[in-house]
Amino acid sequence: MTEKPPPDPPAGEALPGEADPVTVPDGIPLLEARATAPPRERSEVLIVSGMSGAGRTRTAAVLQDLDWYVVDNLPPRLLAPMVGMMSPSGGVRRLAAVVDVRGKEFFAELSAVLEAFRAQGIEYRIVYLDADDATLVRRYEQVRRPHPLQGEGTIIDGIAAERDLTQDLRRRADTYLDTSTLTVHELAGRVREIVAGEDSHPLxxxxxxxxxxxxxxxxxxxxxxxxxxxxxxxxxxxxxxxxxxxxxxxxxxxxxxxxxxxxxxxxxxxxxxxxxxxxxxxxxxxxxxxxxxxxxxxxxxxxxxxxxxxxxxxxxxxxxxxxxx
Incomplete structure (x- = not known):
């Protein structure tokens, strides 16, 4: 009985006893099987908070000049949708959200939102701005505006209430910045030191x-x-x-x-x-x-x-x- 020839090997496989076929001409280096993907540009999320009158508005202006997308007085529950809209490859890559007690009852939701971010692996930094009571009172008297938590009380009452509401955020802050003795230019310089990369151009x-x-x-x-x-x-x-x-x-x-x-x-x-x-x-x-x-x-x-x-x-x-x- 005539034996049947062995079936052809699947495409791409060598016959038994044969060396692997040459697939690349001599002189051309083989690429590694697993090429390293280029690193993706990381999105940055910055939470700016702290005491009213400590320089949040100035900080937001500096960040905007540094090409951050700045959202002021954002309710914490809207942080997640904003972060979800960010794109490392284009559009909004650096988001700075100013969140503070002006949000009234919404401000209480911030801790839960930040905990959810941690659980989801969303990285963020917190910058907490502060100043001593005497400085805050003087600044409010200069602009002749009431403290957002003052109500029927005094400016000192509002400051005390704000310190109580933000004490947990102050403990969790990555950067604590006391602006009591800083001029507006010095504050801007400190903010640039905190967030500006080496490739940023100040002018x-x-x-x-x-x-x-x-x-x-x-x-x-x-x-x-x-x-x-x-x-x-x-x-x-x-x-x-x-x-x-x-x-x-x-x-x-x-x-x-x-x-x-x-x-x-x-x-x-x-x-x-x-x-x-x-x-x-x-x-x-x-x-x-x-x-x-x-x-x-x-x-x-x-x-x-x-x-x-x-x-x-x-x-x-x-x-x-x-x-x-």
């Missing part, structure tokens, strides 16, 4: 070119006049080009005094920018103007942007009047 600089004949930009903090340089408009080969084109940029920066001027101006800005950061100024616009905003101002503003970026600043270039002619 965003816009270098904007413009044409004087169209008016000086209204939001300019510094104005630079480039009209002391010869105008490329009168060079036939350059007239149709702009300051973003290499021939015009080389012509402008090659003019006597041009390169020295813009490099000196960048150096002049060094102590000014440091002072702005110390004073919690977050945005700065430097406007560079020429007659029409097409040649000299564009070339110099582009060069200024390069020099400021080399100094570690976050800079964007805007050419307001380019293309208007």
């Amino acid at each position: 965003a600089i816009t270098v904007q070119s413009f044409g004087f004949k169209y008016g000086i930009p209204l939001d300019a903090d510094h104005v630079v006049d480039a009209r002391f340089l010869a105008n490329p408009y009168w060079v036939t080969e350059l007239r149709h080009l702009t300051g973003k084109d290499a021939p015009v940029a080389e012509y402008v920066l090659g003019l006597p005094g041009a390169a020295e001027f813009i490099e000196g101006y960048a150096a002049l800005l060094d102590p000014i920018l440091a002072g702005y950061v110390a004073e919690q100024k977050h945005y700065l616009t430097v406007a560079v103007g020429c007659t029409g905003g097409k040649h000299r101002s564009v070339a110099l503003s582009e060069r200024l942007g390069v020099l400021l970026r080399a100094r570690g600043h976050l800079v964007r270039n805007v050419h307001r009047d380019l293309g208007r002619e």
Whole structure:
């Protein structure tokens, strides 16, 4: 009897006694069977609470400047839906919720909500702002507003009631911040230290070119006049080009005094920018103007942007009047 040949092995398997088939050409490294997935950007949840008058409003403003999505006076039961709407890959990635006794009876729900977050593995941090009684009383007297828990009593009565209601939250806080002796600028600096990452930029600089004949930009903090340089408009080969084109940029920066001027101006800005950061100024616009905003101002503003970026600043270039002619 003739024996039947053995059945073909399943696709992808070698025959008995045969070596595994070569599936990758020589010289090409094999990828690991289990590639490591790129780390996902983690969502951040920050609960800001504490005593009324201790600086919650200022803290919320600083967080908003740092690109946090800030919700003020949010009822605690709405925290879970807000957190569920966050997306690490886009949209809202950093949520700061200001939750305090202004929520009245809703505030009592905060402890249960936070316990549910822990059980679900949702990470969050609590920042508790405080100040001594004398400071809180003085601040309320300055703004001439009643304490939210004052009722028919005094400001001190309201403060005492608030301390009693928030004592558990104070014990659970990841960060306790006493603002009694802090100025608004010092408070902003402390908040930045607490939440800002290493990649955050305290000052965003816009270098904007413009044409004087169209008016000086209204939001300019510094104005630079480039009209002391010869105008490329009168060079036939350059007239149709702009300051973003290499021939015009080389012509402008090659003019006597041009390169020295813009490099000196960048150096002049060094102590000014440091002072702005110390004073919690977050945005700065430097406007560079020429007659029409097409040649000299564009070339110099582009060069200024390069020099400021080399100094570690976050800079964007805007050419307001380019293309208007």
